Amino acid sequence: MATRTRRPERRQEPLSREHIVGAAVELLDAVGEDGLTFRALAERLATGPGAIYWHVRGKTELLAAATDAVVAAAVTIEPAESAESADSPQDGIRAVALGLFDAIEEHPWLATQLATQLSRSPWGTVAPRIFESIGRQVCALGVPEESWFTATSALMHYILGAAGQNAANTASAGTARPDVDRAVVLDAVSAAWEGLDPDDYPFTRAVAKQVRGHDDREQFLAGIALILAGITAIHSLTT
C-alpha cells in the first residue's frame, strides 16, 4: 500500500552517484576518454549538466570514481576463481594480475586513468585495493614480513607498467576486431624497429623479430614469473 500510488511517472531513477559513475564507465567504454563529456553524460542520463554536479564534485572526481569502480570489480573477482580451486600463492598473484590485465583490455581508457590516478594521488583508493590483493598472496608465499612492502610494490608496479603499455594493442583494434589487425600492427612495429639507425639502436633492431609473433598475455606472465623467481631466490624460498 505504501508504495502503491508511486507510479513510474518518474522518467528515471533518482540519479544517484552510482548511476552517474556507471553511465560514465559505459560512456568511456563506448566513445573513449575524450567522449566523456558532462553534456553527453547528462543527455545519457536524461538530465542537465548541473544536476550531475550535485553528486560529483567535478570531472576529476568522476574519472577517479569510474577508475575505482572498475578496479574494484577487477580485483575482487579473484576469490571465485582462485580461493578454492587455485592452490599456490603464485596462482593467486597471476589471477590478480590477469584480472587487471583483462580489465584494461576491456576498458582501454583504464590504462591512462590508472597512471594518472596513481601519479596524482598515489595513495588514493585504487592503490590499496591492488596492493591488498597482491600483498595477501605475497604473504602466503612465505616472504619475511620486513620484505612485504618491497615485494608487493615491485609486483604492483610491474603489473601497472605492463598493463598500461599493452592496453593499446587491443584498444587500437577497436570493439570487435579479431587478431588480424594485431598481426598487421605487430608487423608494422617490427618493420619500424628494423628500420632504425643501426648505430643508435642495435639491440632494438636485434629484437625486432621477436616482436612479430609474441603474445601479450604470455609475455605479461613471463614478466611476473621473472619477479616471482627473484622473490623466491632472494629469500631462498621453496618453489
Added chain:
Amino acid sequence: MATRTRRPERRQEPLSREHIVGAAVELLDAVGEDGLTFRALAERLATGPGAIYWHVRGKTELLAAATDAVVAAAVTIEPAESAESADSPQDGIRAVALGLFDAIEEHPWLATQLATQLSRSPWGTVAPRIFESIGRQVCALGVPEESWFTATSALMHYILGAAGQNAANTASAGTARPDVDRAVVLDAVSAAWEGLDPDDYPFTRAVAKQVRGHDDREQFLAGIALILAGITAIHSLTT
C-alpha cells in the same frame, strides 16, 4: 640552454620546432600539465597561437615531442656516468632506471605523459629509446637471446610503473620543498592505511608502518634488484 632567461624579448629567433618544444617543457615544469596552453605558450614565445601550428600539428604532438625530448635527455646521460666507471651491467641498468626516475622527479608531468604516450601508441619514439638503453645491459648480462625481449620488457615495465607512482611524492611537494612535507604526507598515508577496514585490508594495515619511513629511491632499486635476481636465477647466470 640552461639559462633562465624568461624574457621573450628576442623577437628575431626564427621560432623553430625546437624552441617551441623547449618552451613547452619549461612551461610544463613551471605550471604543470593544465598550465600548458597554446595561448600561454604563444605569449612566452612572443607570438600568436596560430604561428605555433605551423611547426606543430596539435597539442597531442606537442606533448609527445616534449616527452620524447625529456626522455631522450634522461636516457642518454648514462654513458658519461657508467660507460667507463661503472663496470657491471647491473650498474648500467640501475643507471638507466635512476635516470628515468630522476627525470620524472624533475618533471612531474612526465609520469602521466609517459603512461599516456605508451598506452596511446606503445611503439612510438619513446619506447625504443628506453628499450634500447635497458636492452644493451640485459644483453651484456649474458641473458640468452631468446629471452632478451622478455627480460628487457619486464625491466622497462617495472621502471615505468614504479617511476609513475613515485612521481607524486615529490611532485606534490612543490618546487623547492625539502623532506619535511614528505614525512607529513607519509605519516598521513600510513595513518590512513591503518584506519582501513580490518576485514577488507588486513595486509595493507599490517604494512602501513613500513610506509612511514621508507625511501623511494631505495625501494625503487630494491624492486630492480628483485627482477635482476629473477633474471639471473632463471637463466642461472653468475651474479
Added chain:
DNA sequence: GGTCACTCTGGAACGCCGTTCCAGCAGCCG
C-alpha cells in the same frame, strides 16, 4: 492543511581552451 525549508533538478550562461582562418609580412626568383 498550509507553510517553510531543504534536497535535488536541469537549462542557461561564463570563461577558457584547442583549433582554424586569413590578412599581412619578409625574402627570393624571374
Added chain:
DNA sequence: CGGCTGCTGGAACGGCGTTCCAGAGTGACC
C-alpha cells in the same frame, strides 16, 4: 619591380568544464 612562397600572429569559432539560479518535489512542523 611584381608575384610567389614560407611563415607570422591576431581574430574568430565551436565546444568544453563549471557555475548559477529558478523552480519542482518532499517531508516536517505548526
